Amino acid sequence: MKKVILAMLLAVCSSAYAVSVDSVRGSFGFVERGNSYGKMIDVLGNPESSYSHIIHDHKGWPHKAITYTYSLNNSRYEITLVDGAIYSINWER
Structure with missing residues (x-):
């Protein structure tokens, strides 16, 4: 039982985690929630990848x-952009 708990603890501690943040600093300024797609591209450049999906509001x-x-x-x-505006920014180490 102790080995199982230790293994779970090590797995949780060593895994990467994502944190929601309010802004991202690019080479030409900041991008924050509520900014447009155009500003995101101007500040951060072209993204590495993208995917479409459905999210549900509260x-x-x-x-x-x-x-x-x-x-x-x-x-x-x-x-994540919804209706052309930044909805959320998640940071992962």
Whole structure:
């Protein structure tokens, strides 16, 4: 039993984690929640990858979303846009 708990603890401690942040610094300024797709491209450049998906708001209504992935300063950022505006920014180490 002790070995199982130790293995789970080591797995949790060594795994990467994602944190929601309010802004990302690019070479030409900052991008924050609520900014447009155009500003994101101007500040951060072209993303490495993207994918489309559906997210649900707090009332359960579906919305089309696109998540863009950037690697900046040895960190990975996932920026999700809904209706042309930045909805969330997740940072992963």
